[in-house]
Amino acid sequence: MAPLTEEQKASIRERFAEEDLNHDGYITVADFKEFLNRKGGKFTEEDAAGFLEECDFAHDGKVTLEEVLKASE
Numbered sequence: 001m002a003p004l005t006e007e008q009k010a011s012i013r014e015r016f017a018e019e020d021l022n023h024d025g026y027i028t029v030a031d032f033k034e035f036l037n038r039k040g041g042k043f044t045e046e047d048a049a050g051f052l053e054e055c056d057f058a059h060d061g062k063v064t065l066e067e068v069l070k071a072s073e
């Protein structure tokens with residue numbers, strides 16, 4: 001697929017920063033579940049894990065910005 005434009009990368013970076021609630025550079029299941037529920041949802045850890053799995057290329061339960069960028073290409 002086409003490489004991302006700088007604009008697309010910037011917006012992905014912004015979103016990543018929002019989802020990485022404790023700002024440690026990874027989105028974990030705990031971060032993502034909390035992020036989803038802050039928006040008024042009622043998501044379980046399993047739900048959050050399911051979403052994250054799509055981006056978690058290393059299968060270590062942590063999603064990095066690089067993985068999100070890769071998943072978005």
Ligand SMILES: [Ca+2]
Nearest residue numbers: 022024026031
């Ligand atoms: Ca985090």
